[in-house]
Amino acid sequence: MEAETIITESLTKFYGKIRGIEDITVRIPSGGVGFLGPNGAGKTTFIRTLLGIIRPTRGRAQVLGYDIRHEINQVRDRIGYIPEFNTSFIPDTTAMKFVAFCARMNGLSYAESKQRASDSLFYVGLGEERYRKLATFSLGMKQKVKLAVALVHDPEIIICDEPTNGLDPTGRVQMLELIRSLQTDEGKNVILSSHLLRDVEQTTDYAMVISEGKIRAEGNIKELTANRRSTVSVKVKTKTEELLHALEKRGMEVWIEGAFIEVKTNPDVEKEIFKTAFQIGADIRYIGSRSSTLEDVFVSLFKEQEAPIQ
Ligand SMILES: Nc1ncnc2c1ncn2[C@@H]1O[C@H](COP(=O)(O)OP(=O)(O)O)[C@@H](O)[C@H]1O
Ligand SMILES: [Mg+2]
Structure with a gap:
C-alpha cells in the first residue's frame, strides 16, 4: 500500500x-x-x-x-x-x-x-x-x-x-x-x-x-492531543510566583494558566514539584495532569471563531 x-x-x-x-x-x-x-x-x-x-x-x-x-x-x-x-x-x-x-x-x-x-x-x-x-x-x-x-x-x-x-x-x-x-x-x-x-x-x-x-x-x-497538553497542573495556597521561578530555575518549562502553574511533563515531574514546593515552603493544594482530548485541540483552535462545538 x-x-x-x-x-x-x-x-x-x-x-x-x-x-x-x-x-x-x-x-x-x-x-x-x-x-x-x-x-x-x-x-x-x-x-x-x-x-x-x-x-x-x-x-x-x-x-x-x-x-x-x-x-x-x-x-x-x-x-x-x-x-x-x-x-x-x-x-x-x-x-x-x-x-x-x-x-x-x-x-x-x-x-x-x-x-x-x-x-x-x-x-x-x-x-x-x-x-x-x-x-x-x-x-x-x-x-x-x-x-x-x-x-x-x-x-x-x-x-x-x-x-x-x-x-x-x-x-x-x-x-x-x-x-x-x-x-x-x-x-x-x-x-x-x-x-x-x-x-x-x-x-x-x-x-x-x-x-x-x-x-x-x-x-x-494521539500526538495532536499529547503535544497540546502533556503538562501537570499545580495549585498552591500562596507563593505561586515563587514556585514558578523556583521550578524555572530547576530547568523546567513552566507557565501560568489561570490559578494553576502548568509544568511540562517529564518522568519525575511530580516528585520534583513536591521537592521544590517543600524547599520554598509553598503549600500544594492541587497537583495532577489534566487529560487532553481532541476536543481540547479543537476548542483551542476554534475558540476565537466561536465555532459550534458538539
Ligand atoms: N453550491 C454552493 N454554492 C455556494 N456556496 C457553497 C456551495 N456549496 C458550499 N458552499 C459554501 O462553501 C462553504 C463550505 O461549505 P461545505 O463544503 O458544504 O462545508 P462543510 O461540508 O464543512 O459543512 C460554506 O460557506 C458554504 O456555504
Ligand atoms: Mg458537508
Whole structure:
C-alpha cells in the first residue's frame, strides 16, 4: 500500500466570491483519516472536488497517483463515496436490486453485480433484509445501504461524508464500527468527514482539522492531543510566583494558566514539584495532569471563531 492515498497542492474552490476551500496542500496518509470541522468548514467541497464533481478554481490533486483533472474515471473507480445528503433511493425497489443496479452503473457485469451486491449487503448487516423494499427501511438502514453501494465495486478508498447525521445512538455506533472495521479488518483507506469530535475520535487514528476552507491542524490524534497538553497542573495556597521561578530555575518549562502553574511533563515531574514546593515552603493544594482530548485541540483552535462545538 502506498504511504499516501491523496496528495493535493493549493487546492482551491470558490463559489463566486464564497470560499469553499482555499490552498489546501496535504498528503493524506493511508489508513483511516478524519476530516473534522464545523459546518461550513469546507469538508464537502473538498471531498466533491477530489471526486471531480466540483472543478477546482485552482490547484491540483492526485488520488492514488491519478490526476483528478485528466484521470477522473480512474479516480472514481477507486473511491467509494457516501454522500452527505440522501441519495435518491428508488423506494419501490429491494435493497438487493438497488445495490446491484449501482454496481452495474459502476461497470460490473450482471453476475458480478448480483454477487457483490449480496456480499456488500451482508457486510453492512442487511443480509436478512436484502429482499425488502427500500421504502420500508429506517434512516439507519438507508445509511447502511449507502455504505453497501460505496463498497460494491471494491474500492481502495471509502469516503463517508457525515455518515452519522440523523442517526440514533445505536445507529451511530453501528455505522462508526462498520467504518472502523473497513479499515482495520479489510485494509481499506477510509476518510470520515464529520463536525463531531467523538465520531472522529472513535473511528480514525489520524485527523485533519478544517475550518474556513483551510487545514488548521493535522496529525495522529494521539500526538495532536499529547503535544497540546502533556503538562501537570499545580495549585498552591500562596507563593505561586515563587514556585514558578523556583521550578524555572530547576530547568523546567513552566507557565501560568489561570490559578494553576502548568509544568511540562517529564518522568519525575511530580516528585520534583513536591521537592521544590517543600524547599520554598509553598503549600500544594492541587497537583495532577489534566487529560487532553481532541476536543481540547479543537476548542483551542476554534475558540476565537466561536465555532459550534458538539
Ligand atoms: N453550491 C454552493 N454554492 C455556494 N456556496 C457553497 C456551495 N456549496 C458550499 N458552499 C459554501 O462553501 C462553504 C463550505 O461549505 P461545505 O463544503 O458544504 O462545508 P462543510 O461540508 O464543512 O459543512 C460554506 O460557506 C458554504 O456555504
Ligand atoms: Mg458537508
